[in-house]
Amino acid sequence: MGHLFYFVFFLLVSASSKAAASGSAVVIVERPSVVHNFSVDAAAVRTMFRDALLQYTKQATAQAAWTKGIGITAQDIVGIKISASGGPVMSSRKELVAAIAESLVEAGVSEERIVVWDKQEDDLREAGYFPRPEGAPYLVRSVIPATGFDEHVFYVNEVLGRLIWGDLAFQGIKPNRGQGQRSQRHGEKQSVAQMYGQGVSAGSLESQVSNKSYYARLVTQICTKIINVPVCIDNSGFGFNGSLASLAFGMVDNTRRFEGEGNWGDPAIAEILDRPFVRSKVVLHVMDALIAQYAGGPDFSPEFTYPLGAIYLSRDPVAIDSLLVSRVDSWRVGAHIPSLQPMVHYIQTAVEYGLGTADPKNILLIPLP
Numbered sequence: 001m002g003h004l005f006y007f008v009f010f011l012l013v014s015a016s017s018k019a020a021a022s023g024s025a026v027v028i029v030e031r032p033s034v035v036h037n038f039s040v041d042a043a044a045v046r047t048m049f050r051d052a053l054l055q056y057t058k059q060a061t062a063q064a065a066w067t068k069g070i071g072i073t074a075q076d077i078v079g080i081k082i083s084a085s086g087g088p089v090m091s092s093r094k095e096l097v098a099a100i101a102e103s104l105v106e107a108g109v110s111e112e113r114i115v116v117w118d119k120q121e122d123d124l125r126e127a128g129y130f131p132r133p134e135g136a137p138y139l140v141r142s143v144i145p146a147t148g149f150d151e152h153v154f155y156v157n158e159v160l161g162r163l164i165w166g167d168l169a170f171q172g173i174k175p176n177r178g179q180g181q182r183s184q185r186h187g188e189k190q191s192v193a194q195m196y197g198q199g200v201s202a203g204s205l206e207s208q209v210s211n212k213s214y215y216a217r218l219v220t221q222i223c224t225k226i227i228n229v230p231v232c233i234d235n236s237g238f239g240f241n242g243s244l245a246s247l248a249f250g251m252v253d254n255t256r257r258f259e260g261e262g263n264w265g266d267p268a269i270a271e272i273l274d275r276p277f278v279r280s281k282v283v284l285h286v287m288d289a290l291i292a293q294y295a296g297g298p299d300f301s302p303e304f305t306y307p308l309g310a311i312y313l314s315r316d317p318v319a320i321d322s323l324l325v326s327r328v329d330s331w332r333v334g335a336h337i338p339s340l341q342p343m344v345h346y347i348q349t350a351v352e353y354g355l356g357t358a359d360p361k362n363i364l365l366i367p368l369p
Contacts, residue, residue, distance in 0.1 A: 024316045024357045025364040026323065027056045032309035038089050038302070040290050045311075046099040049286070051368055052313040053103065066107040070283050072225050074108040079223030079281075080116045080138065083231045083246040083288075084123040090300040091127035092229045092288050094136075096311070100227060100286065101138040114138040117218050119250050120166070121145060141218065145174075149214035149253055150221060155272050156212055161257030163208040168253055170208060213252035213268075219278065226282045228317065232289035232308070232324055234297040238265035239343030240325050241298055243285045243317030244350055248272040266346035270353045273317075287312035287320050294331040306331055318356025319363045321347050 029052045034044040050062065057069025066072045080100060082092035101114050114137065116129060121142035124130035132140045141147050149168040163170040219226065228247045235241040237259030238249075248269040249255045258268040273279075289312060295304040308327075312320045325347065329339050351358050 024314070024319050024362055025056065025366060026312055026314040026316065026319050027052045027366045027368065028310060028312055029368045030308065030310040032307055034309045035291060035307035038291065038305075040093055040095050040309075042095040042098070045093070045095040045290065046102070048311050049096060049099040049313075050103065052286075052311055055366060055368060056313050062103045063107040066104060066109075072104070072107070072109065072283065074110070074113075076109065076224045077113045077115065077222060078104055078109055079218055079226045080114065081226055081228045081247060081250060082116055082118050082129070083229070083233075083241065083250070084118040084120070084127040084129060085241075085298050086231055086233055086293075087126055087300050088128055089302075090231055090233055090291070090293055090297070090305075091123070091129075092231055093290055094128065094133060096286070096288050096290065097138070097229060098136060100229065101136070105137050111137045112139065115141050115218070115223060117141045117143065117147075119143045119216070143216040143218060143251075144253075147217050147222065150217045150219075151214065153215045153220045153277075154212045155215070155252060155268075157258070157268055157271070158211060159257045159263070159268075160209045160211050161213075161254045163210055163254060164256075166253065167210070168214040169210050169212065172208075210254055213254045213272070215275075216251050219251045219281065223281060228282055228285045230285070230287055232287060232292040232310075232328070234293060234295055234328065234340065236297065238263075238269070238346065239340045240321060240328065240347075242321040242324060243287060244269050244273065244321050244347065244355070247282070247317065251278075264343045264346065267349045269346040270350040270355060273350070273355055274353045283315070285312075285314055285317045285320055287324065289324060292324075292328065292331075294328045295335065295337050304331075304335070316356035316363075318347060318350045318358050322358035322360075323363070323365075 029048045034041045053065050057065040059065040059069050084091045097116055104114055116138045118124055121130055124142050129140050144166040165174045228243060230243050230246040233241050238245050245265055252272055258265050289308050289310040292306045292308045293304055314320050325340055325344055347358055
């Protein structure tokens with residue numbers, strides 16, 4: 001009996017060690033008391049993040065956690081990629097973002113080398129990030145229209161998308177509020193076959209389409225390390241706007257073509273993230289599940305929110321998303337709302353691309369009180 005106990009114990013320890021070694025350990029800190037009427041306690045969130053970071057890295061100080069555990073140094077330009085499309089309530093919460101930035105400063109990274117960013121300046125402004133909040137220990141930058149896209153680095157997919165203002169290859173001017181897009185014709189039109197073969201854009205007075213999605217310069221040129229801070233919220237275009245989708249669609253243009261029935265972001269989300277420069281620069285995912293929304297997204301729908309009071313922290317975005325999709329689906333079932341499962345096959349595709357694991361047996365859960 002004693003030998004059997006030690007054998008089982010050895011198997012459990014071995015499995016946990018393999019999960020941790022593969023980056024598929026997930027620290028979960030869940031303290032619902034930090035949520036009060038759609039706001040959160042900043043001091044409590046700061047403590048939650050610190051506890052999660054130190055536990056995940058097995059280090060005693062913030063400096064050791066970032067340098068030895070995560071691989072960030074004072075020489076890095078650290079991009080904190082947030083999700084700002086949920087307005088003041090359901091965007092990445094400033095309390096959590098500030099806690100991460102303050103921890104980086106404590107580790108020796110100067111405020112001028114910490115850049116909080118998302119794709120759209122309009123979203124950042126509506127979420128209260130732009131201009132930078134007073135006293136915030138970070139800079140704020142948008143891809144559109146500020147830092148832009150890298151014309152030399154792109155993803156090609158056979159699905160053609162109609163370009164709009166903000167896409168790198170769009171030819172025209174920003175439309176006035178309430179008006180349609182106006183474009184200027186440049187060059188000759190090409191056949192669809194030519195566009196598929198060459199991966200170029202075609203413009204006309206009526207429309208412009210492209211099978212390219214260009215990567216943000218913040219990813220290819222500016223940031224040397226990236227921390228992904230998504231929000232736990234559903235999205236009608238691809239099911240779940242979690243660690244995978246918010247990062248992938250936030251770092252490239254011309255993404256509307258991948259949304260909706262018959263596509264649901266699959267396989268584009270995995271393929272966009274499957275680049276060496278993305279894999280090497282994205283060093284940590286910190287899921288903001290302080291207030292979770294299980295339906296009505298990406299817009300804020302208070303009737304579908306849950307005050308979870310949780311932070312999920314891991315190097316593995318697939319593990320985080322797979323765990324949370326299960327929880328979100330349980331709330332949807334309870335509210336008689338269809339499951340997310342038909343829309344989130346891209347999570348399994350991400351597994352096939354080696355971006356992480358969705359198998360519960362291979363995920364080491366580390367819950368903190």
